[in-house]
Amino acid sequence: MRKYFQEEIETMPVEKIQALQSERLVEQVKYVYEHVKWYRDRMDEAGVSPADVHGIGDLHKLPFITKDDLRDEYAYGFLGVPLEDCVRIQSTSGTTGRRVVSFYTQEDIDVWEECCARAIVAAGGDKGDVCHVCYGYGLFTGGPGLNGGSHKVGCLTLPMSSGNTERQLQFMQDLGSTIICCTPSYAANLGESIREQGIKDQIKLKAGIFGAEPWTEGMRQNIEELLGIKAYDIYGLTEISGPGVSFECEEQKGMHIQEDHFIPEIINPETGEILPEGEMGELVFTCITKKAFPLLRYRTRDLCRLTRKQCSCGRTHIRMTKPLGRSDDMMVVKGVNVWPSQIEAVLIKQGYEANYLIVVDRQGNNDTIELQVELTPEMAEKQDKTVAEREKKLVKGLQSMLGIRVDVHVVDPKTIERSEGKAVRVIDKRHLYES
Numbered sequence: 001m002r003k004y005f006q007e008e009i010e011t012m013p014v015e016k017i018q019a020l021q022s023e024r025l026v027e028q029v030k031y032v033y034e035h036v037k038w039y040r041d042r043m044d045e046a047g048v049s050p051a052d053v054h055g056i057g058d059l060h061k062l063p064f065i066t067k068d069d070l071r072d073e074y075a076y077g078f079l080g081v082p083l084e085d086c087v088r089i090q091s092t093s094g095t096t097g098r099r100v101v102s103f104y105t106q107e108d109i110d111v112w113e114e115c116c117a118r119a120i121v122a123a124g125g126d127k128g129d130v131c132h133v134c135y136g137y138g139l140f141t142g143g144p145g146l147n148g149g150s151h152k153v154g155c156l157t158l159p160m161s162s163g164n165t166e167r168q169l170q171f172m173q174d175l176g177s178t179i180i181c182c183t184p185s186y187a188a189n190l191g192e193s194i195r196e197q198g199i200k201d202q203i204k205l206k207a208g209i210f211g212a213e214p215w216t217e218g219m220r221q222n223i224e225e226l227l228g229i230k231a232y233d234i235y236g237l238t239e240i241s242g243p244g245v246s247f248e249c250e251e252q253k254g255m256h257i258q259e260d261h262f263i264p265e266i267i268n269p270e271t272g273e274i275l276p277e278g279e280m281g282e283l284v285f286t287c288i289t290k291k292a293f294p295l296l297r298y299r300t301r302d303l304c305r306l307t308r309k310q311c312s313c314g315r316t317h318i319r320m321t322k323p324l325g326r327s328d329d330m331m332v333v334k335g336v337n338v339w340p341s342q343i344e345a346v347l348i349k350q351g352y353e354a355n356y357l358i359v360v361d362r363q364g365n366n367d368t369i370e371l372q373v374e375l376t377p378e379m380a381e382k383q384d385k386t387v388a389e390r391e392k393k394l395v396k397g398l399q400s401m402l403g404i405r406v407d408v409h410v411v412d413p414k415t416i417e418r419s420e421g422k423a424v425r426v427i428d429k430r431h432l433y434e435s
């Protein structure tokens with residue numbers, strides 16, 4: 001079976017990758033300076049000219065781009081080619097403000113799809129596979145990206161899109177899907193339905209490629225058991241292309257960033273200072289091959305660590321840890337930093353699945369935080385503990401993880417709404433009181 005989609009590039013010695021990055025960066029900075037007025041103005045203001053950039057060691061001289069900059073310049077401000085040379089747009093969901101629209105030339109699409117193809121091969125995909133894509137299609141990059149990657153690998157591609165779980169399961173059985181691509185929350189949702197219907201032995205899946213939202217190791221284990229597969233993480237964002245910016249290999253220990261196209265940095269999100277390898281901070285990307293939407297030093301707001309430690313799969317590209325979440329996912333409740341992923345880790349440790357909802361509110365001047373979590377079907381059946389005992393144990397676990405009291409309500413199975421795309425796990429009602 002094929003191990004790499006592009007062995008020469010994926011296993012290139014680090015010095016060679018860095019030389020390639022330097023060469024491409026020098027070209028790209030010139031290109032962006034000439035084609036994107038916003039960047040030319042910022043570089044002029046900072047007193048930096050393309051001639052000052054000789055390689056990746058000079059990356060720090062360039063200004064950052066933030067999501068607010070993209071919103072201010074909506075829609076065409078960062079366009080690097082005439083509109084007539086663009087063949088596609090994709091867009092973010094716009095849940096946290098105005099949408100960001102990203103443009104692609106045909107070559108940009110080819111690069112993006114190739115990154116997705118590399119991800120599929122890294123998950124064990126080959127020509128003989130049936131690749132079931134149930135990420136959403138349309139403006140969201142998940143469906144189109146993995147669809148294109150699957151074609152490039154030569155898999156039989158099922159462009160299912162999200163939703164309609166009954167139809168998903170029917171096609172999965174009728175057509176013998178072997179690889180599934182969707183959000184981890186939808187994978188768990190499908191897994192539950194398979195368990196309920198008792199059809200696991202009719203499902204031929206061997207691997208899943210899951211991303212677009214944070215998910216914990218506990219959730220991975222859960223999905224692997226429910227679906228009888230190996231579950232691989234894939235990361236990306238619309239602004240940088242879409243899924244496939246990084247992905248896991250068979251080791252499942254961090255995601256390899258496609259360094260021939262993207263240069264990563266980790267910075268301190270408060271000060272912008274570049275942090276040494278291994279430290280947790282905000283991930284920043286510079287695209288060195290994109291033409292239509294050529295972002296340099298784009299601040300993702302995602303927090304993770306990078307490692308160059310040799311991976312036994314043979315890939316030499318740097319790895320990133322699972323993002324803890326976006327810096328803007330972090331809530332400050334009762335003066336304490338709270339990440340939904342910390343809460344999820346406590347739940348999974350105590351045997352729950354990731355079916356929960358966090359509601360943050362305010363009473364007078366005080367914050368309140370409530371967690372609703374479902375009993376698993378086994379817990380409901382066994383009834384070895386009362387709901388009150390379960391709630392007490394969760395309150396204790398959360399108190400020791402977060403340092404604050406969370407009001408816990410354990411509810412019946414299947415009472416919390418399921419997601420078909422990115423899961424909504426937090427409702428912060430405090431925003432309602434902001435003027």
Ligand code: DLL
Nearest residue numbers: 092142211212213214234235236237238242243323
């Ligand atoms: O979510 C692209 C994608 C589609 C990635 C399918 C993977 C699979 P956006 O809608 O622009 O693009 O959202 C990007 O989602 O900045 C992260 O905060 C989050 N995210 C994406 N992948 C992961 C992941 C797509 N594997 C934003 N783990 C990013 C954690 C992820 N968070």
